Amino acid sequence: MHIDARELEDGSVISGDICIIGAGVAGISIALQWINTPYKVILLEGGGFEYDEKVQSLYDGKITGQKYYPMMSSRLHYFGGTSGHWGGLCSQFDDLDFSKREWVPSSGWPINKDDLLPFYNHASQILDLPSPNFSEEYWRKKYQSLPMPLDSSVIQHKVYQKSPPTRFGEKYKETIINADNIFLYTYANATELILTSDLNAIGSVITKNYTGRTHTIKADVYICACSALQNARLLLASNRQVSEGIGNRYDLVGRYFMEHLEIRTSKLFLNHANPFKYYRWHNNVSHEVKISDELQEKRQILNATMSFFPLEEEVNKKPNMSTWMYNDPRKSLQSYHKGSRSYIEGRARRIFLSGNFPSYEIYTRMEQTPNENSRLTLNNEKDSLGMPKVDLHWQFTSLDKKTLRESNLLLGQQLGGFEIGRLKFNDFLADEDDPSMPDTISGGWHHIGTTKMNSDVKKGVVDKNCKVHSVNNLYIAGSSCFPTAGSVTPTLTVVAISLRLSNHIRMMYENKQSLNLNQRIRSK
Amino acid sequence: MTRRKFLYFSSILLFIPVTNFTWKYFESRPLLYPETLCNLCDPIEIEKIGKKYLSKTPAERTKQRLAQLLLTDARGNDYSEANKIEIKKMIKQKIKDDFASFHTVTIDGWIISITEARQCALLSKNLN
Numbered sequence: 001m002h003i004d005a006r007e008l009e010d011g012s013v014i015s016g017d018i019c020i021i022g023a024g025v026a027g028i029s030i031a032l033q034w035i036n037t038p039y040k041v042i043l044l045e046g047g048g049f050e051y052d053e054k055v056q057s058l059y060d061g062k063i064t065g066q067k068y069y070p071m072m073s074s075r076l077h078y079f080g081g082t083s084g085h086w087g088g089l090c091s092q093f094d095d096l097d098f099s100k101r102e103w104v105p106s107s108g109w110p111i112n113k114d115d116l117l118p119f120y121n122h123a124s125q126i127l128d129l130p131s132p133n134f135s136e137e138y139w140r141k142k143y144q145s146l147p148m149p150l151d152s153s154v155i156q157h158k159v160y161q162k163s164p165p166t167r168f169g170e171k172y173k174e175t176i177i178n179a180d181n182i183f184l185y186t187y188a189n190a191t192e193l194i195l196t197s198d199l200n201a202i203g204s205v206i207t208k209n210y211t212g213r214t215h216t217i218k219a220d221v222y223i224c225a226c227s228a229l230q231n232a233r234l235l236l237a238s239n240r241q242v243s244e245g246i247g248n249r250y251d252l253v254g255r256y257f258m259e260h261l262e263i264r265t266s267k268l269f270l271n272h273a274n275p276f277k278y279y280r281w282h283n284n285v286s287h288e289v290k291i292s293d294e295l296q297e298k299r300q301i302l303n304a305t306m307s308f309f310p311l312e313e314e315v316n317k318k319p320n321m322s323t324w325m326y327n328d329p330r331k332s333l334q335s336y337h338k339g340s341r342s343y344i345e346g347r348a349r350r351i352f353l354s355g356n357f358p359s360y361e362i363y364t365r366m367e368q369t370p371n372e373n374s375r376l377t378l379n380n381e382k383d384s385l386g387m388p389k390v391d392l393h394w395q396f397t398s399l400d401k402k403t404l405r406e407s408n409l410l411l412g413q414q415l416g417g418f419e420i421g422r423l424k425f426n427d428f429l430a431d432e433d434d435p436s437m438p439d440t441i442s443g444g445w446h447h448i449g450t451t452k453m454n455s456d457v458k459k460g461v462v463d464k465n466c467k468v469h470s471v472n473n474l475y476i477a478g479s480s481c482f483p484t485a486g487s488v489t490p491t492l493t494v495v496a497i498s499l500r501l502s503n504h505i506r507m508m509y510e511n512k513q514s515l516n517l518n519q520r521i522r523s524k
Numbered sequence: 525m526t527r528r529k530f531l532y533f534s535s536i537l538l539f540i541p542v543t544n545f546t547w548k549y550f551e552s553r554p555l556l557y558p559e560t561l562c563n564l565c566d567p568i569e570i571e572k573i574g575k576k577y578l579s580k581t582p583a584e585r586t587k588q589r590l591a592q593l594l595l596t597d598a599r600g601n602d603y604s605e606a607n608k609i610e611i612k613k614m615i616k617q618k619i620k621d622d623f624a625s626f627h628t629v630t631i632d633g634w635i636i637s638i639t640e641a642r643q644c645a646l647l648s649k650n651l652n
């Protein structure tokens with residue numbers, strides 16, 4: 001069922017069992033699991049079904065620290081969320097990503113990869129991937145292709161699969177609207193969470209839209225699924241009853257903002273031209289290289305993957321941080337594609353000629369060091385709905401640059417040793433004593449870590465089930481819960497962790513724990 | 525055609541065989557010929573790499589010292605009496621071993637074997 005909150009009577013109170021705040025990848029993935037169940041699920045979306053400048057402007061904020069994309073255009077604010085323009089690249093996190101690594105501050109998840117595996121399989125279906133199988137051996141046998149003959153104790157390979165890309169707003173719109181027990185409210189921007197009088201649970205959510213209407217949502221369980229930036233913003237802005245914001249007793253909400261550093265790091269000059277088929281997309285599967293877990297530990301570096309693009313396709317391509325510069329995400333996307341013109345020419349060359357290239361640009365995508373000073377805070381300005389805007393302070397540590405350099409160095413040593421070619425650092429990495437990061441260092445539009453997971457209430461905002469510590473019925477879905485970012489794109493893991501959360505809540509209901517919860521909430 | 529233009533074009537035509545001859549000269553002297561790098565870089569780049577390596581390693585600044593280091597294999601065997609083919613083979617293996625044991629240097633962004641760097645250094649000394 002769909003209701004446009006712009007047409008809903010001002011002051012309406014809406015009640016249900018579960019309230020999902022945000023209809024992006026995480027929110028929709030969760031909502032799908034509740035279709036045809038006996039529960040009333042309220043799904044709140046701040047925008048409509050199409051781009052709306054007035055709604056998009058609610059995402060505006062200020063960037064401090066390292067140069068970043070404009071806040072207003074790095075996410076999409078309508079049904080389907082940022083899946084409206086994502087690229088579709090998917091991979092699974094490594095086991096290492098979940099483990100405590102002594103050389104990576106604040107690393108370690110309270111869950112491991114095995115806890116997510118069943119949900120990874122299901123997530124692969126939701127994202128229309130070719131297969132839930134991400135094993136390198138499986139794909140090597142299937143397509144009879146071979147990687148570069150490198151030492152596997154140094155270099156390993158990561159499988160990537162491509163979603164079509166699935167546009168959640170298009171693919172799942174009818175399914176959600178036609179579900180009898182799912183109540184989708186568009187133009188329902190959550191601006192504040194209201195605690196119960198004992199401050200131990202959420203009693204209601206306030207939503208607003210630009211027609212001036214305000215509504216109240218009441219549910220047993222609330223799930224914030226509105227992206228890492230907005231999840232943190234909502235908790236911080238809900239500060240009328242607790243001045244530091246909800247779930248923020250230990251000043252962790254908004255901290256540990258992480259992105260994936262994505263940057264051209266070096267050039268590979270081959271002894272013999274090679275199409276590098278193993279590292280190109282074939283039937284929506286590709287591979288990237290990474291440094292082995294053992295060597296990451298030995299060299300005390302972060303997890304990173306490296307990919308290869310023919311140099312002649314890349315030579316005139318501008319960095320993403322230079323092209324994605326408009327507040328309007330549609331203009332930014334256009335500018336980004338224009339910056340890839342030589343890529344198109346190179347692709348044409350690859351189609352009509354043999355596709356053998358003598359040189360490649362190496363892109364490194366890596367996790368960022370969890371850094372408490374890389375953070376989102378509220379500023380003094382308010383948006384058109386009266387919600388405080390945010391400052392985003394993106395910050396690196398020396399380990400980030402060390403990882404970029406070391407990963408490429410290790411790869412270069414392997415490529416030289418196996419007589420494949422020679423690697424040349426790009427200028428910003430050539431001097432090992434230079435700690436600075438260029439302005440052109442780009443992120444992947446991946447917002448991670450602002451309400452991170454930890455079993456210890458003093459070290460995390462949510463517990464291992466994504467429940468906000470000390471708030472009985474508030475959960476957070478998505479990448480804001482990740483304690484570390486992994487080296488791969490996050491969307492598959494966002495869906496997997498959201499499905500796991502949904503499953504946890506479902507089991508809670510089935511164990512009838514919620515009956516006690518219902519009585520407690522309704523009595524307040 | 526003016527005399528100036530004639531001289532200009534003649535000098536270009538002469539330059540090509542001279543540089544080719546020079547490169548072929550070094551190609552036949554394995555100590556002075558970092559083969560892979562010479563396939564990937566121009567002589568100016570090779571010379572630059574060599575000079576930068578020398579500036580970082582004062583103890584290796586003489587031709588004799590560089591030659592001594594290059595003519596000693598990973599096990600400490602001396603190849604000064606060996607023929608060119610054996611030296612070339614030994615140097616190739618040495619380069620492989622350098623990479624495998626992380627004995628590399630980064631010069632001007634290039635990640636190269638220390639043996640290659642010494643070859644570039646010795647080459648740059650011979651060009652001057």
